[in-house]
Structures are given as structure tokens and as C-alpha cells.
Amino acid sequence: MPAMLSRREPTDAGHGRTADTAERARALPAVPVALVLGGTLLAALTAAVAWGSTSIPAAEVWGVVWRRLSGEAPRPGTNDLIVWQLRVPRALLALLVGAGLGLVGTAVQALVRNPLADPYLLGISGGASLGAVAAIVLGLGAGGALGLGLSGAAFAGALATFALVWAVARRGGGFAPLRLVLAGVAIGQFLSGFTSYLVLRAGDEQQTHSVLFWLMGSLGGATWELLVAPAVAVPVALLWLLARARGLNALLMGDETAAGLGIDVARLRRELFTLTSVLTGVLVAVSGAIAFVALMVPHVCRLVIGGDHRRLLPVSALFGALLLVVVDIVCRTAMDTQELPVGVVTSLIGAPALLYLLDRRLGSGR
């Protein structure tokens, strides 16, 4: 990642004012960047399916996928089950969740007009976590469809929190950015207190372990059924946001400017808050609370291709997808004995990357 970013700054920008290139916000045009990201994503998906405890040749991976998609019977003696029932859903879940986090981060940063905001700032994931942890510890939704029960509880927690933050932050038909953030942070902290209490109360070691794993984010629960909700929500959100890309751009310049450009700011904020909350709820429900991706992805993309949402939204989705597919490969293969939670790796990569970015940015005469 640092290699990719270093291209946008000349080696010795000094004060940006003097070196013209340093002032160019967009060093790289969006379409080639998107193509490169898309190609890399395909390669990463292949690797995600091929690599693991059992190594499978790339040709066989695509052979299985092709046979499944064209409805042919799986060839005996192949790794059909591992590929199709385990690794493909997991890789696709990583793709969808990563893309979704990229989108939701971009949208929330425009919603509260802060390039360092993320959806967890608005408390939604805190509510989803509480829902999920309550399901694990108190045994709600236990039984046959534990996976769906857990996701359902997480999503319900997200929606309940959304309603609560809405009620607190709403004022005069709209949301002031600061008010929304404060309400979200306060309510999120409040809920995480409950979550911690439930974790302490967890009966046995196994429960504690699954709670912690869930809180840090994991794609281990991937099944084809689990893919349905994000497979609907993420593309819908992308289209919805793209349709309002100009409104999002206008919000960056301020509410008054946006109003002067004919945007119904209060309504746009209500819609954005609703969309980001539902999407966050869906993502957290299927993958837990994965840290840093939603914060970092739009930020990186903005630095590389600029802030215009018509380009930023699709590129953030692509980069988020790529990042999470790659991170999940690391999580599955880094240790022989057990998997790492996704959130551990995203934090370990994300925090230094972000610091590096901020440093570049502040160093460029800003």
C-alpha cells in the first residue's frame, strides 16, 4: 500500500505551494486505478480459494467454479466441496463485506463531513455487537440455525441503536454532524458497557472465545445463505449512493453551500443515516465488527484519486473488497493451529497505514 501511495507525492514536495504537482489532488485517474484494483481483486479471489490447509491449483479452482456455474456434475476426486462450499462463499463474503465497509465509510464521512469518521462512530456497530453477544451468552437464537439467529440478533441490535441515535440526534428535521457524532459515540459507549458485562458473565471458556472472536470480526461463518443479505444490500447501496454522488460532493463544502446548490440537506442526511445504518447492520451481522476498514479505505482512495464521489464510491468499494479478501487470506494462513480474527489484522495494518498517510499529508505543506 505505501508503494501505491508514494506515487502521488513528489519525492521532495517541501511546501506544496511551490511544486505544482504537490497541489494536484488527483495524481492518478480513476478508471485505470479501478481496472488495476479489479484485476488484482480477481487474482486475490483466486488465491483466497486456492490457498489454505489444502492447496488447490488455480486451474482446478476455476474448473470447479465453472462446472458449478454451468450446472455440470462435479468431477469426482476434485476438491469440489472445499472450493464450492467453504472457500468460495468465504472469499465472496470478504469481497462483499470489504466493499460494503468501503461504501459505508465513504458515506458516513460525507454525512458528518469528517474524513476520519467511520460507521462505528455512530454507535450502530456497538448495538449490533450487543445484539450478537446477547445472542451468544444468553442463548437467544440458539438451536438449529445458530448462524442466522446470531446475525438476526446483531441486525436487530443495529436497528434498535439506529432508532435510538436518530431520536437523540434529530433536531428540526435534520442532523447536525456534530450532534450526530456525539449522540452516536455516547450511545455506542453506553452499549459497549453492556456488552462487556455480558462477556464477563459468559458461562464457559468456549462462549467467551466465540464472543471475543465475533467482536473482532470474522468471516469464518461464511455460507451461501449468509451471502444473500450483503449480496443484495451492497449493490443496492452502491447504486443508491452513486445516484446521490453530487449531493454528497455538495455536503463536503458545507450545508449552506449544498442548500444553495438545490440539495435538500436535511432530507439527504436522513436518507444517508438510514442507509449507512442498515448497511452497517447487515455487514456487522454477517462478519462482526471489523475495525479500521471503513475508516481507512475511503481515506486512502481519496488521497489517490480525489474526493469526487462519482469516482470515490466505486473505487472505495473495489479497494475495500480487495483489502478484506487479502486480509482474510492472511488470517486463514498465518498460523497453523488457528485462525486470526480479521479485525486483528485490519487494525495491525490499518493503524500504521493511516499514520503514514497523515504524515504524508501533513508533510505536503497542508
Add this chain to the structure above:
Amino acid sequence: MRIDIEDLRVAYAGRTVVAGARLVAAEGEITGLVGPNGSGKSTLLRTVYRHLRPSAGRVLLDGTDLREVPPARSARHVAALPQERETDFELTVREVVAMGRTPYKRAFAGEDATDRDIVATALSDVGMAGHAGRRFTALSGGERQRVLLARAFAQDPDVLVLDEPTNHLDVRHQVELLALLRAQRRTTLVSLHDLNAAASVCDRLHVLHAGAVVASGRPREVLTPELMAEVFGVRAAVVDHPLTGDPLIAFDHRDPAAPEADRGPDGTEAAVASGTGPLGPRKGWRKEWRRGRRSG
């Protein structure tokens, strides 16, 4: 196009800030709004570019109540340059100016040749054509203001609404910006702190005080020593500008005292300390304010 503001009342954060203002911005003229801090200039302008809704009264655009027009539609006629200057996001100068096309675009629509022409013209009108690829946040204050003005031009509006456009600019940039406005020959409604600038660029002035228009007319008719004392609480003489012949307001910067009428019984200092002198809230101001609140 012209703007008619009729008995406008605006409550903002629970207070009535504009209390029955009435004014006209005539076709092709530069109409100035002047008044002390807190007199309601910005709030009034915000209702014209529809950031705020009137609590009573109307804003008419060529006779049509703005509230009967969808916001995206009226934004094709009215472009705003608000005071806010915030953005931490990575936008280029060109992207900022291209935002002016927002009210003309449907969802998913890209830029067409017309948009590109208009954006290019707007950029060259403000002398920023060579800076299209620069980062907006890397610009100086004067450059930013010109870019934001270009964004307003790119809206291809009939009416320009500008809130203190010369704030934070040095003299040269102030003069340049006001010259640009004059060259536009569009209906312009502008609030200005600098009374001398207002006197030389505006065709007509409206003086706001405690949310109401207390004087209207040509600059020479409006900007009198009496008004300076009464509304702004300062001593001033009005003379002819030696270069332009415009009215020139020469303030007495040594003695802030307003005329005897406003002075406290114990002289200036005591009056200031007790909040009745010219540096404190003016006498009668609270009463007017309360009146505004009650009826709003």
C-alpha cells in the same frame, strides 16, 4: 430576475433574527445589505438561497414564492456564496467549480460538453483557469474565494447571493472581487461589512438593524452621519471620494462615542461599562429585539 422580500420573519435556534424585513433586489442591480453584527443580514440571505425557511413572510423570485418551487429548480436561478469555508476533503479547483452544475444534473448523469464549457468559462472569468487541477485546500484565501465565486457562476444563475464575500481578503483582492461582481451585471444581493465598499459598488443599499430594514435607497441617501450614529453607534463624516466621487465614510476611530443622545449620564466610559454606550448593546436594541421575538 428580481427578488422581493416581503415581511420576512426568520426564527433561528429559537430566536427571531429577522423580524419583518422587506426589500427588493432589482433586475441587474447590485443590492447591498449592511448593518451591524447580528442585525440579521446572513440569516436573511440564507432564506434566499434556501438554507433556512421563513417562519413568516415570503421570498419572491420574479413574483413566484420560493416555497412553491423545488430546491433544485430555484438553484438554477439563484446561486449563493455563503460564508462557510470548510472542507478537509481532497477536491480539485475544477471539481469545486463543477459542483455549480449540480442543479442541472439528474442522478447518474455525467458531465457533457456544455457543462465543461460553462465550468471553463467560469474559471477564466475569475482568473483561475490555470489552476483547475490544484487542490482547493492548497489555495490562498483570495484564490479560494474566487473559485467559490466561479462555482456560483457555473450555476448560470439570474441572481447571485453573496454573504460577506470580501471577508478575510486583503484590499487588492477585495477590489478585484467587487469588480468581478460589477462586471457580471446579474441581479446581485450582497451583504458587506465594509460600508465604503458598499457605497461604491452597490446601486442600492438596505440597512438592517435588529432584524428589520431601517433605511433603503441609493448609497448617498442612506449612508448619513445620523445613520452611522444611530445604527452603528459610531461618529463619522460622509465626504466625496477624491478619486471616484462616491460617498466616502470617514469614521472617527479615536472616539467611539456616539452622539450625546446615546451617551450615559456619566460619560463615555461609564456608559460603555454599563452596556448602554456604543460599545455595549445600543439603547433601545433590547426593546426592539424583544418586540421582534414576541411577534415572531
